[in-house]
Amino acid sequence: MADYHDDLRLAHVLADHADSVTLDRFKALDLKIDTKPDLTPVSDADKAVEDLLRNDLKRARPRDAVMGEEFGATGHGPRRWVIDPIDGTKNYIRGVPVWATLIALMELGPGGEQPVVGMVSAPALGRRWWAAKGTGAFTGRGLTKANRIQVSDVSQLGDASFAYSSLTGWEARDRLPAFLDLSREVWRTRAYGDFWPYMMVAEGSVDICAEPELSIWDMAAACVIVEEAGGRFTGLDGVPGVHSGDAAASNGLLHGELLQRLG
Structure with missing residues (x-):
């Protein structure tokens, strides 16, 4: 099985960078909000985070493709990073703390392109969740301060x-x-x-x-x-x-x- 440890470490670094931007702009009085063609809102923080993560990936993983909600798809290849800079923008712009940066790595395999690394960072909630294929899922502040998580056994x-x-x-x-x-x-x-x-x-x-x-x-x-x-x-x-x-x-x-x- 492929080893995604380095990719997962990178996802934590990316999440750290994203958190620094989103928390700084959360509830900012000068937060700029526009309306996209699909009539959903986008803030200057959404764009700033995605731009920052794209630049990080360009340096750390120059051969990997990138897809983001705000700036579309760039690059080609069997590996693609997928970014939602702020999932829950409507909450974000209203001051509701339920929002997160979503970062995933997808790879081409026999069954097509599927996610192999996932990171969800919700700094206003003080929560972060992550997983890599074949290694389990975790929550905590970082790789060294983590608890493994598991679904329920409710059957009815x-x-x-x-x-x-x-x-x-x-x-x-x-x-x-x-x-x-x-x-x-x-x-x-x-x-x-x-x-x-x-x-x-x-x-x-x-x-x-x-x-x-x-x-x-x-x-x-x-x-x-x-x-x-x-x-x-x-x-x-x-x-x-x-x-x-x-x-x-x-x-x-x-x-x-x-x-x-x-x-």
Whole structure:
């Protein structure tokens, strides 16, 4: 199995650099906010973080390709870094501390391009999660101060905690009735939103989560962390990985039922 230790160390360095920018600009009175063509907001911090990480990668991994939410795809090759500089920009610009920088490394393999390293850094929450293929998933302040995480062993839907982001996406895709039916079957629902439900699945505090519309940079880091924690991460169509345009994540035991109701 490939050794991704150096890549994981680099991901921590990248996250450190990102955190220094995002925390400095969080709640800044002069934070500049624009609207992108898809009508979603973007702040000067989003752009500054992605620009910084691209420059870091240009020096540390000049042969690797890069894809980011703000500046698109550059480079070619079997390895590609995927960056979401601030996942949860709407929270960020309103002063809500639930946002994170997402960093992933994807590689081409027999099954196509899949995430092999994932980093989620949420400095305003004081939390960081990471994983590399074949090494397990962890949370902590750094590689030397870490605790291994694992998904829950809840096996009954009626005992499950279900997390999601919002209702509007399900309604727009004519899946709201199925979503509401599922919400009535589970023990508990909470709309934590963005990256956080996937990290909760990975550490066993939530059992299932799903979203109806996502991009690769929203999912790549979360995918490898959930899988290395013992869970499953697929599209709503059941295809493993991050290429379906939507996501279903679980502790594995409940995945079939999750897909049956929402897929």
